[in-house]
Amino acid sequence: MEVFNITKKQARQFLLLKHGLLGEYKFEEKKGIQEFVEQVGCIQFDPIDTCGKNADLVLLSRIKNYKKTMLYELLYQERTLVDYFDKNLSIFSMSDWPYFLRRHHEYDYTTRYDKGIKLACDEIKNEIRLRGPLCSSDFSRDKHIIGTWGSKSSLARAVLEHLYFTGELAIHHKKGTIKYYDCIENCIPLKLLNKKDPNKELLDFQSWLVLRRIKSVGLLWNKASDAYLCISKLKTPVRTTIFNDLIKHNKIVEVNVEGCKEKLYCVKEDISLIHQIIASSLLKKRCEFIAPLDNLLWDRKLIKELFNFEYTWEIYTPEEKRKFGYYVLPILYGDEFIGRIEAIYTKKTKGLVVKNIWYEPSVKITKTHQTLITKQLKKLERMNREEIN
Known part of the structure; x- marks a missing residue:
């Protein structure tokens, strides 16, 4: 197995070069957004907006000539990107949709709301089929439900979120922070909806996600990390089994960083970036x-x-x-x-x-x-x- 030995400065430069944060901008406009998302797997979405939402801030730092409308168009008009759960709420490539079929079933059994909301699911779906994309305020506000955390929510909002998490509805578009939901078949291409889950077993899904997170960050270690959030049942023995298998099949390579006690790993596809950093550290500062x-x-x-x-x-x-x-x-x-x-x-x-x-x-x-x-x-x-x- 190939092992790389680099300094901390080289490790920093490797990470920043991979993320498009060092040297000239390597991602540009909508094409660059799509390329970056495919490179990192997903970017986290968070609705809080004090000086820009998280996804917009991530892209602003990497995409030359970035504008918020570019992301909006890719999500809700061109639909080459989709917002759903990966590492918490995230944005990822539409082509990855089949990999998350397991999440729909997982959520169905761990819903944050009382099972009673299922009684209203058919009514909500029929209303959307009849009227088109709707938001929670388009339904009656008389009925409420108490969520797991004790927060009060309208029944309609709870049902819409439930159907979104289980993959029966998708976000059709947004007006500010207001989400408009539509039937999943109107937002996700049928060829993707008809695909089977590429990962047959839970361990296959966990392994796919671990590799995806290593690729997303650039360098990661085999120890507990927030980078592995939302990978269910990823206990230390399971994670170690996955790492050993990824090493065995030459999907990740070991990177020893001077002064760092823990072994780090990067995906095989990024080896060229390590060679680039070792050969020359003269990159434009941004x-x-x-x-x-x-x-x-x-x-x-x-x-x-x-x-x-x-x-x-x-x-x-x-x-x-x-x-x-x-x-x-x-x-x-x-x-x-x-x-x-x-x-x-x-x-x-x-x-x-x-x-x-x-x-x-x-x-x-x-x-x-x-x-x-x-x-x-x-x-x-x-x-x-x-x-x-």
């Missing part, structure tokens, strides 16, 4: 703001190990216990994180307000840094000004 749920940050301990940068998304941290802020974006420059920034976009003024910037103690900020950060703020503001009709 300054980018990184999204809180960016694929690069899925394993925060790995980021601490390789970049010596600690990052916590403090959105769920009580205000009095926050070290930084509610929605803070790490600032990347070259192959280092030089700080973090908290910015808020207000639709009323159509402007971006910078609440604070925290620079790393070891970084000496220059005029170059300040100029590039200002440039990124303008880019972020332009993206937020764009409205989706």
Whole structure:
């Protein structure tokens, strides 16, 4: 088995080159969005929007000339991408749909809502067939249900979400944060709906997902990691079995990083990037703001190990216990994180307000840094000004 020995700097550059965050932009416009999503498997979707939603922020840092309408069109008009569960709520290529058939059945038995909602499923589906794509407010608001977490929800909303999770409905389009649902056959090509699950057993599905997550992050280790979230029943013995099998079949290769105790692994297809980094480290430095749920940050301990940068998304941290802020974006420059920034976009003024910037103690900020950060703020503001009709 081929084994690579690299420095931490080379490991950082490998990751950033793979993610299109170092050197010239390698992804451009809608074609680039599709290419990037296919490369990483999925990008996480989160509806919180203080200075841009997570998926938009991920793409803004990688896609040359990115606009929010590009992602919207790929999702709800061209339908080459789809939003569903992969690593939590995610966006992935439509062609991957058959791989997630197992998720529909898994959810059916672990629904967050009382089984009583199933009584209303046929009524909701018939109404959508009759009237077309609908949102929860298009139904009666008189009936409510209590979810697992004790939160009160309209029965219609609970049923729509249930049918979405079980793969009977899909998101047809959105108006702001409002989801309009339609029958699955109107949103997913029949040739994909008629395909069987490519993974016959649970272990096959787990193995496919582990490989997908290694590919998504770039480098991962065989130990507990948030990068493996939503892979059901992935206990340590199972994960080790999967890693051994992936190594045996030459799907992943070992990467030893100087000063790192744990062995890391990358997918075989990325070996060329390692050779590229070893041959030359002279790559154009870029300054980018990184999204809180960016694929690069899925394993925060790995980021601490390789970049010596600690990052916590403090959105769920009580205000009095926050070290930084509610929605803070790490600032990347070259192959280092030089700080973090908290910015808020207000639709009323159509402007971006910078609440604070925290620079790393070891970084000496220059005029170059300040100029590039200002440039990124303008880019972020332009993206937020764009409205989706």
